[in-house]
Amino acid sequence: MTANAEQLALRYNGYHRVSDAREDPELTHTGPGTPCGEYFRRYWLPVAMTEQIGERPIVVRVLGEELVLFRDLSGRIGLLHKHCSHRRASLEYGIVSERGIRCCYHGWLFDVDGTILEAPGEPENSPIPRKLCHGAYPARELAGLVFAWLGPPALVPEFPTFDTFSLPGVELVPYLIEYPCNWLQVAENPMDPFHSVFLHTRVTRAHFNPAWGAMPVVEWHPFEDRTGIYLTNVRRWEDFIWVRTAEVLLPAIAQPPDIYQNPDREKFFPGVGITKWTVPVDDTHCRIIAYRHFGGELDLDGKGDRSKVGLNKVDFVGQTGVERSYEEGQAMPGDYEAQISQGPITVHADERLATTDKGVAMYRRMLRQAVRDLADGKEPPQHRRGPDGQVPTMAGDVIVRVPPTNRDDIELQRVMGREIGRIVHETMDLERAARRSEIERRVRDWLGTDLRA
Ligand code: FES
Ligand SMILES: [Fe+2]
Known part of the structure; x- marks a missing residue:
């Protein structure tokens, strides 16, 4: 049944909105012989x-x-x-x-x-x-x-070693979490940083720093070689502008920056909080298999806890189905509750994608194209390697002190997101320490000239 425009806007219209729509098999089915399953087998x-x-x-x-x-x-x-x-x-x-x-x-x-x-x-x-x-x-x-x-x-390609696997002073702690739902609704979550404002902060109480509750200005950028998308996620918090760059690499890899980041001082690209893969188990189950990153200049407030990271556990709330009761999950839902409750396989035909979902839509489009390309015989590109042979990545935080002025602050955040995103992107092939000082130098130079204008 499909409701018409009048029925959609009608009050008490449950009857008209009963749906018999089905999932999108091209993106959600990954078993033997399926196009998307074959695509996953290229990484x-x-x-x-x-x-x-x-x-x-x-x-x-x-x-x-x-x-x-x-x-x-x-x-x-x-x-x-x-x-x-x-x-x-x-x-x-x-x-x-x-x-x-x-x-x-x-x-x-x-x-x-x-x-x-x-x-x-x-x-x-x-x-x-x-x-x-x-x-x-x-x-x-x-x-x-x-x-x-x-x-x-x-x-079989060379194993992709990411530039975040061997940062000085940073320890990788592995974990694995089972999700009783389709892989795509889990993998597309990092394309939607707006859920951090609501699920992680305003709707319940702050799972992370209260600054997550500030509405961000977000833009998404496909990589030229179509191997993924990076986004810039910009907020004002008091005298600071906090720019997070993050990425989703195909087929289902994401690197959220420091999850316990606190925008209380200037920082220039201290590293990532997590490197994670969403791996389909079957069409209605998947796993997050990941590394939490500890040490270096991450989590300066010491909120993380590596003893809580491992098999079916991770050190932030609402990520598994085993740590809490159903009632506790209802009282303070997290990513786990939000994502598995979208259904065993989310039915895209019954969604209403809105302005905050541009990144989700972009990811699905890129994925669909890659799946179709492979079905047409075009092998997908592996992730690009830098001069040192590692896969360079974009995720990190840049936090700068820019007190509010008369200038339109949303516009300022937009401009800063674009510029800092560009700088982080253009410095990808530098060795990490050199990249961090180059990011700081270029951001400070740019702020000095642009903000005086
Ligand atoms: S050796 Fe006979 S079933 Fe394996
Ligand atoms: Fe989340």
Whole structure:
């Protein structure tokens, strides 16, 4: 049923607004054989925390596929199809061996690359080990997370090391959170910084610094190579203008700047609070697999707590379904409650996108184009690397003292967002310390000339 314009504006119009609309499968379905699932398989994805791997294999569900993850006795990580190539017993009951994993049913032994090392019930000259490899994916560990390449083996790209993985004095603390809803409604959240004003501040009480409650001036900018979007998110707080730059990289990577940032003094790009991937489990479940960043010049008020970061936990409120009761979630909802309550798979046809949703709409458009391009045979670009081989990123905070004047302050925030966004973008290829001093120098120069005008 579709309500007409008159019915939409009618009071007590529930009857007219009953909807039988369905989700958008092109963007939300990621199982085997789907265009978006195939697209996700063109990027290295985190699949688990290394701490989840014990003496026995674990089942990992990702992109609608069931896999087993284990560490063999020589220390190598294996990520294999769950069902044995022989007669499909699950390798979650397999015996982890010196080299690979042995199926419990008839003892076939599989190496981490899928090589069939032994098929002990078969004759010695059996052609099976020569002719068949078990389904396996390349996997590697980094700072407490396991990443996998689930795409065509001929296309495996170099692992993307972000410029935020090795900042001096900054520690990466891994975490993983299960969401019982579709991946897209979780991944698109960072394109919408306005929810911080309401969900995180005004509607409940401040989850973070009270400055989040100031309405920001936000603009979104696609990267030239269409690998993502960066946004500038600008607020006034007392005598300071606080410019946050952040980005979403395709398919579903985001870096919120310092989540406990306090705009109480000038700062020039101290780093990010989180690097996170939203990974589809199946069409109605996903995981955030991420690093919290601690140390350096982050969280100067000491509000974060690394002991609260890990498997199904993170050190800010309203992020998981296990830490609080339903009633507590109702009393002070967070991202978790807002996002899972959009439904198992949000139905875009029943939304009313408004002015604050420009970034969400831009992200969906870019994603749809990338999914279609791949379906048409055009491989998506990997994230751009800088001269040092790392993927340069945009997320950070620039806070400058600019007391209010007679000048239109919203316009000032808009102009500052554009200029500082441009400076952060143009300095992307500099080494981090040089980039920070260059950002400070250029911002101060610009303020000196522009604000005198
Ligand atoms: S089912 Fe695995 S060895 Fe037979
Ligand atoms: Fe949020």
